[in-house]
Amino acid sequence: MAKSQVLREFWMFLKQEKKYWLAPIVFVLALFGLLLVFAQSSAVAPFIYTLF
Secondary structure, eight states: OOHHHHHHHHHHHHHHHTOTTHHHHHHHHHHHHHHHHHHTTSTTHHHHHHHO
């Protein structure tokens, strides 16, 4: 299953069920996940872990 297909299916679910409020939550969680993944290999990691 391609990434674009997963995103398309998620968007269709949001439209069909009228749960547009889920989109910002998923977006913020994805950003936090990316932040943690990229911060592990940098010198910024100790500062980011103190935020949580």
